[in-house]
Amino acid sequence: MTRAANSLSPPRRGRSYAAQVAGEVLTQWGARLGLAWIGLLGFLAVFAPFLANSHPLLLSQDGQLDSPLVRYLTPADVTLLALFFTGLILALARASLRTWLGGLGGMLFLAGTLSAALVQPPALTIYEQYRQQEAAGQYDWVVYAPIPYSPKDYQRDRGETGLQPPLASPQEDHWFGTEENGADVLARMVHASRIALGIGFIATSIALGLGILIGGLMGYFSGAVDIIGMRLVEIFEAVPTLFLLLTFVAFFERSLYLLMVIIGITSWSGYARYVRAEFLRLRQQDFVQAALACGLPLYSILFRHMLPNGIGPILVAASFGVASAILAEAVLSFLGLGLVDDPSWGQMLNQAVRSSTFNWWMAAFPGGAIFLTVFAYNLVGEALRDAIDPYLKKSLK
Amino acid sequence: MSTYVIRRLLLMIPTLLGITLVVFTVMAASPGGISAQSLIEGQNLEPQAKKALEDYYNQLYGLDSPPAVQYLRWLNNVSPVGFTFDEENNLSGFSFWKGSDLGTSFRYGRPVLDLLEERVPITLLLNALSLPLIYTLAIAVGVRAATERGKVFDVSSSALMLGLWSIPTMLAGVLLIGFFASDQYWHWFPTAGLSTREALDMPFLPHWGSLQEVALLFGTGAVGTILGIGLALKAPRLLRVGLLAGVGLSLGLWMGANLPDPHQGVTVLLSLLLIVAIGGLGYTDYTGLRVSLLGLLGAGLGLAVGAQWGSGEFVRGFLLDRLWHLVLPVLCLTYSGFAFLSKLTRTAVLENLMADYARTAQAKGLAENVVLWKHVFRNSLLPLITVSATLLPGLLAGSVIVESIFSIEGMGKLAVEAVQTRDRELVLSITLISGLLTLVGYLVADLCYAIADPRVSYD
Numbered sequence: 001m002t003r004a005a006n007s008l009s010p011p012r013r014g015r016s017y018a019a020q021v022a023g024e025v026l027t028q029w030g031a032r033l034g035l036a037w038i039g040l041l042g043f044l045a046v047f048a049p050f051l052a053n054s055h056p057l058l059l060s061q062d063g064q065l066d067s068p069l070v071r072y073l074t075p076a077d078v079t080l081l082a083l084f085f086t087g088l089i090l091a092l093a094r095a096s097l098r099t100w101l102g103g104l105g106g107m108l109f110l111a112g113t114l115s116a117a118l119v120q121p122p123a124l125t126i127y128e129q130y131r132q133q134e135a136a137g138q139y140d141w142v143v144y145a146p147i148p149y150s151p152k153d154y155q156r157d158r159g160e161t162g163l164q165p166p167l168a169s170p171q172e173d174h175w176f177g178t179e180e181n182g183a184d185v186l187a188r189m190v191h192a193s194r195i196a197l198g199i200g201f202i203a204t205s206i207a208l209g210l211g212i213l214i215g216g217l218m219g220y221f222s223g224a225v226d227i228i229g230m231r232l233v234e235i236f237e238a239v240p241t242l243f244l245l246l247t248f249v250a251f252f253e254r255s256l257y258l259l260m261v262i263i264g265i266t267s268w269s270g271y272a273r274y275v276r277a278e279f280l281r282l283r284q285q286d287f288v289q290a291a292l293a294c295g296l297p298l299y300s301i302l303f304r305h306m307l308p309n310g311i312g313p314i315l316v317a318a319s320f321g322v323a324s325a326i327l328a329e330a331v332l333s334f335l336g337l338g339l340v341d342d343p344s345w346g347q348m349l350n351q352a353v354r355s356s357t358f359n360w361w362m363a364a365f366p367g368g369a370i371f372l373t374v375f376a377y378n379l380v381g382e383a384l385r386d387a388i389d390p391y392l393k394k395s396l397k
Numbered sequence: 398m399s400t401y402v403i404r405r406l407l408l409m410i411p412t413l414l415g416i417t418l419v420v421f422t423v424m425a426a427s428p429g430g431i432s433a434q435s436l437i438e439g440q441n442l443e444p445q446a447k448k449a450l451e452d453y454y455n456q457l458y459g460l461d462s463p464p465a466v467q468y469l470r471w472l473n474n475v476s477p478v479g480f481t482f483d484e485e486n487n488l489s490g491f492s493f494w495k496g497s498d499l500g501t502s503f504r505y506g507r508p509v510l511d512l513l514e515e516r517v518p519i520t521l522l523l524n525a526l527s528l529p530l531i532y533t534l535a536i537a538v539g540v541r542a543a544t545e546r547g548k549v550f551d552v553s554s555s556a557l558m559l560g561l562w563s564i565p566t567m568l569a570g571v572l573l574i575g576f577f578a579s580d581q582y583w584h585w586f587p588t589a590g591l592s593t594r595e596a597l598d599m600p601f602l603p604h605w606g607s608l609q610e611v612a613l614l615f616g617t618g619a620v621g622t623i624l625g626i627g628l629a630l631k632a633p634r635l636l637r638v639g640l641l642a643g644v645g646l647s648l649g650l651w652m653g654a655n656l657p658d659p660h661q662g663v664t665v666l667l668s669l670l671l672i673v674a675i676g677g678l679g680y681t682d683y684t685g686l687r688v689s690l691l692g693l694l695g696a697g698l699g700l701a702v703g704a705q706w707g708s709g710e711f712v713r714g715f716l717l718d719r720l721w722h723l724v725l726p727v728l729c730l731t732y733s734g735f736a737f738l739s740k741l742t743r744t745a746v747l748e749n750l751m752a753d754y755a756r757t758a759q760a761k762g763l764a765e766n767v768v769l770w771k772h773v774f775r776n777s778l779l780p781l782i783t784v785s786a787t788l789l790p791g792l793l794a795g796s797v798i799v800e801s802i803f804s805i806e807g808m809g810k811l812a813v814e815a816v817q818t819r820d821r822e823l824v825l826s827i828t829l830i831s832g833l834l835t836l837v838g839y840l841v842a843d844l845c846y847a848i849a850d851p852r853v854s855y856d
Binding site for chain 1: 413416419424426428556559560562564565568571572575576579580582790791793798812813817819824827828832835839
């Protein structure tokens with residue numbers, strides 16, 4: 001009886017389209033490797049202060065325990081950690097996409113405001129103090145982070161010179177050498193993964209938002225809106241993005257957030273073209289006409305009915321877009337127009353050839369990191385395209 | 398067709414205006430903006446001299462008027478049709494042929510047009526050399542990969558191309574300079590510039606001491622080429638691979654010995670790498686690839702042997718010197734476009750190979766090569782043409798990086814210097830020129846599209 005009831009119950013709902021695509025992507029080795037590298041970068045970005053820091057993780061002075069590392073955590077560090085653990089909990093609870101977005105958004109707001117109000121690291125940092133006090137025997141015992149150097153710990157107290165190859169002297173453990181000011185390259189690279197990932201995601205989201213908005217309006221209304229919009233797209237396409245980016249960056253102050261916005265603003269035109277073409281095709285179709293006839297409001301037609309049907313190819317483009325946003329930041333930093341003091345892979349790569357001497361470790365490690373990240377996103381994009389584009393799938397069997 | 402071209406040309410005008418407006422707005426909206434004050438900041442002058450210089454700049458560029466007026470004045474200067482002014486900046490009339498004036502650079506104090514006339518040809522030279530290279534290589538690899546879908550060549554070349562495409566230009570440039578131009582490794586190529594100072598006084602073509610030496614060089618070169626091609630065509634695979642592995646081994650040993658401080662491990666690693674790479678060339682089934690590569694290798698080896706025997710009375714000449722300087726920059730500009738385009742070629746050829754007309758042609762009993770090149774390839778050209786238009790701005794942007802790395806005085810380096818020194822007239826003119834070049838590129842691509850595909854018409 002129960003068996004019959006079971007067989008009569010409605011079949012289990014098939015996997016959603018997103019889940020199908022994700023499953024398809026994950027069967028490919030390239031995409032797996034790419035995602036693994038991006039995951040590693042994400043891990044490094046979130047836990048950067050615990051991985052590379054000159055502040056001791058834990059120390060005991062006159063019998064009292066202290067953790068300078070935790071004391072020196074910035075609001076950004078705390079927010080990132082909170083977001084990471086929220087994401088982890090949501091992933092373990094197998095939450096739906098909507099819960100994900102809501103949870104992470106709420107946590108971002110909550111942790112951002114709370115940590116900005118409550119977390120106040122000391123303004124001044126003197127990294128030498130720990131090494132001096134340790135040398136003077138004032139600590140009972142000290143536990144350092146795995147890489148005991150901060151990205152801006154310029155090591156002047158040990159008389160180190162800049163641009164030393166890896167493991168140059170036996171008592172220093174700079175695994176990836178030092179850069180021109182004597183800071184540890186590995187520590188800077190770990191912290192720079194934050195900039196690379198942040199720029200990639202946020203700049204691409206800004207570009208995607210702008211592109212969908214402008215392209216969607218162009219495709220939906222066509223006519224005069226389309227002609228004006230196409231001129232706008234052409235303007236941003238006709239100047240090579242790098243020129244435009246250079247001009248933007250050179251004339252404004254250098255801050256990470258501004259850099260994200262600027263890279264986003266200069267790279268939306270490709271998405272707008274995609275969305276326009278997609279919407280031009282979709283607006284003729286029956287379901288859109290039906291929605292129109294029902295008297296649905298414009299935003300509902302545009303974003304609830306048309307957009308989900310055209311989002312596939314745009315997501316593929318966005319995946320490649322993340323790679324090019326990371327590259328754009330690296331190029332700007334390489335040309336000396338990036339962030340001033342903050343660690344960035346491109347800025348480190350810039351030091352590889354200085355006055356006709358070739359510092360190979362400055363090319364190999366930061367340059368290799370840029371390459372691997374761009375490669376990873378391209379691999380994922382490629383796999384995503386194969387999974388989404390049914391025509392190509394057929395042609396590849 | 399002609400009405401279409403005219404319409405497109407007229408549509409360029411609002412786009413170009415928009416480009417300059419965007420760039421001008423950015424500059425005017427930036428903190429501090431462009432003012433006479435910001436231009437002479439940092440110069441150690443007495444207050445009086447500073448004031449005089451400020452007044453001079455204000456007078457020259459009208460920097461004290463509101464941004465909108467400044468932009469309109471700049472626009473009026475640039476456009477060939479517009480108002481004319483007399484010496485006291487009073488309106489004197491309206492002219493249709495007053496000619497356009499791009500202004501004077503803040504930093505160089507020279508007319509912008511002069512600067513551009515110097516710099517643009519260099520950038521165009523770099524791009525004109527790399528474009529044909531990109532296309533020939535991409536078509537060769539892409540078509541081969543499509544016809545061998547799913548086989549070793551296809552899979553390995555796809556992975557390789559994606560990897561190549563992901564290498565940032567600056568990393569490639571830095572590595573090439575570091576290994577092949579700095580004196581720490583192989584100092585084979587110059588590190589910077591487009592020609593050495595001495596080369597400017599040399600005759601255009603290379604020179605040798607005597608006719609015999611030229612004959613010797615040509616002889617060894619020809620023998621080397623013939624041997625290489627013969628080897629590629631006739632020799633059995635085992636012999637080919639063995640011989641080429643030997644060449645790789647000796648090359649590796651020689652490179653290892655030529656290091657400033659020879660290191661055993663490096664030599665062994667290098668030799669192994671070259672044995673696999675060059676030996677692998679002998680293994681491939683692709684006759685065209687084998688013949689061209691082996692021919693080039695034979696010619697190179699032959700020339701090298703000939704040069705060794707000669708007495709060394711050799712003047713490089715301007716041409717050879719220029720080419721020698723261009724090898725690394727052009728390589729840097731080429732590889733990523735090549736990778737991108739070869740993937741595209743593969744997809745396009747694949748699509749057409751599976752189309753009904755191609756199968757019909759095959760079923761009729763046409764030779765495989767005829768179907769491929771006469772039918773399928775012609776139709777696959779269309780997407781390649783459209784992409785060439787998008788390739789152009791990429792190349793222009795790529796030359797910014799390449800020119801900065803190799804210190805080549807082209808438009809890209811000028812652009813970086815111009816934005817760094819807030820040289821308004823130069824920034825505006827460079828964006829205008831590069832925008833114009835790009836738009837013309839798009840137009841030419843569209844026209845080529847109509848020529849290649851009779852179904853397309855623009856009337």
